[in-house]
Amino acid sequence: MNQLRSILTTATLLVTACGLLAGCSNPDGSGTSAEKPASAAEATSVDEAAAAAxxxxxxxxxxxxxxxxxxxxPLHFMDGNTTVGVDPELAVALGQTLGxxxxxxSGPFDGIIPGISAGKFxxxxxxxxPSTERMKVLDFVxxxxxxxxxGAAPGNPQNLTPDALxxxxxxxxxxxxxxxxxVPALSAACTTTGKPAIETMTYPDMQAPSLALAxxxxxxxxxxxxxxxxxIKQGAKIELVGEKDLSPVSIGFKKGAGMEKAVQLGLEAMSKNGKYKEILDKWGVGNGAISDFAFNKAQ
Incomplete structure (x- = not known):
């Protein structure tokens, strides 16, 4: 527990100032956890219809x-060599539901699609x-x-707003x-109205932009x-300016792999037996729950 508390404290600093077309690669030294992440809840039962699909x-x-x-x-992060959070727990529960x-x-964010395409994941x-561009190579549920x-520095010294960047x-x-x-869409809107473009600065993980903001x-x-x-809840030195673009996020798998029915039925089973909401609520993100596990619905 002390180790997890330490990781959460690190996460605070990590996002002190705080997913495409991308995905996560898994280079040497990436985190791996088998059947049960450190924070996983109790096992869920197999859904025969989902497994058969x-x-x-x-x-x-x-x-x-x-x-x-x-x-x-709290979506996914490292506790030592183990990936913990919402997504690894959902992954384990979905696997159990599918038998x-x-x-x-886990690894950096920009290698997921290449890794799936290569059969690594x-x-x-x-x-x-689930963007239309990503759907050229992946299917999504x-x-x-x-x-x-x-997010801005504490006090929002520049009086930023979500639409004034x-x-x-x-x-x-x-x-x-x-x-x-x-951000490219926001920047294009800026230049269309004669305002300066947004200067986008990209980072491989969340820690670097957090430190840069600070x-x-x-x-x-x-x-x-x-x-x-x-x-912010963990005490990060950052001020929430606002939120935009609420939309679904998806489980992605190789185009044409035929996984969609099993994944949809698995998620529906987890929703019915309460496991889905239990995991989200545990990490304080239950307001993001959905009931329509749509297939290839581009955003």
């Missing part, structure tokens, strides 16, 4: 390899937005909804939906709302 190759393998990034508390063992592998549960959080230095996670869609090298951060809110 799995492709035969997945049933034969018996293991579900799930990837996610490492630094977005599979689950192996969670079966799926990503990493708050990934919605599992949660969240928006983007905009023109000409500002804004930190985002490399390859995230904020990096590839949200040091005055950034004017704002534009990241996943739950991550920003969690950091």
């Amino acid at each position: 799995l492709p035969q190759s997945v049933r034969d393998k018996g293991t579900l390899v799930v990837t996610m990034s490492q630094s977005s508390p 599979l063992k689950t192996e969670v592998q 079966d799926m990503a549960i990493s708050q990934m937005s 919605d599992y949660y909804q969240s928006g983007s959080g905009i 023109c000409g500002k230095r804004v930190g985002v996670l490399k390859g995230s939906f904020q990096d590839l869609k949200r 040091a005055g090298r950034l004017d704002a951060v534009y990241v996943d709302g739950p991550t920003l809110g969690y950091a």
